Amino acid sequence: MVVTGGGGFIGAYLVKRLVRDGWDVAVVDTMVRGHASRFAEVADDVQLFTCDVRDEQALEQAFAGADVVMHLAAINGTENFYKRPELVLDVGLRGALAVVNAGRTADVPDLVVASTAEVYQTPAVVPTPETVSLTLPDSLNPRYSYGGSKIVSELIAFNYAREHYNRVQVFRPHNVYGPDMGWKHVIPQFITRAVLGKDRKLTGPTPFEIQGDGSETRAFCYVDDIVEGILTMYSSGGHREIYHIGNDEEVSVLDLARRVGEALNLELDIQSGQPAVGGTPRRCPDISKMRGLGYRPKVDLNEGLRRTIDWYVEHSGDTVTNELL
Structure with missing residues (x-):
């Protein structure tokens, strides 16, 4: 199992849980914004590749022999969306392309991609199911650099990966929080x-x-519940499916x-x-699809x-x- 962005907030919690569950785990992260200290307690059981998620050749080496790549690497944080939109877009778009193509070259069978609730911006339906149309209200507003990059990342995952993976899944986390999540939320x-x-x-x-x-x-969701949702989705969810993971x-x-x-x-x-x-005036996920897989937020x-x-x-x-x- 490879986790890109494993030094990030959700990524590190996921890495720790995967190690505890007995997975062989590799992490891809430059550690520019992530921190290896976040998964220090399991660091001896993790193979770390300190490479850029946009570096396709480096990713091919990191992905060699992996059963699944979970792609979480991104430039997150509302403050960054406004102040560093070029970087948000560059890492989001070129990173998604590099991950999908490197996975194809390395013959990785499964791909899981993290999207975001930001793809809806102001959803027409609340609580919001996965079927609501994705929206980019104003390309002049740097606020939408993140949501826009995730919309394209979903397209890349489902179309570039169409004939090369046994299973492709996208999850849209909603307002995740918890200890050590950074300072810009x-x-x-x-x-x-x-x-x-x-x-x-x-x-x-x-x-x-x-x-x-x-x-x-x-609708805020504690990070442990998000990780539980990701693993529930991967073990029980379908191919070419999108899932909301959060709390309602x-x-x-x-x-x-x-x-x-x-x-x-x-x-x-x-x-x-x-x-x-x-x-956005309201944001709350409809998590019926995840509940159908047995997922229940606990915190x-x-x-x-x-x-x-x-x-x-x-x-x-x-x-x-x-x-x-």
């Missing part, structure tokens, strides 16, 4: 800002600005901020701010936030945190 940013407010020991409620009025909704517990951004404050025993004075251009939001907050509080002095603040 909404939950770690909420936690970091709340911890900073708590440390300042202000009298009265802590001012806490959010984007928009907080009415936007998301929909919450507002306002409620999320309140829960973060409550978990830290901190009273927040939540204040509306400017909404993000290209933001509710309150428990997942507690685990995540504990990690970020413990690491609040990290250099990367100080850079963020």
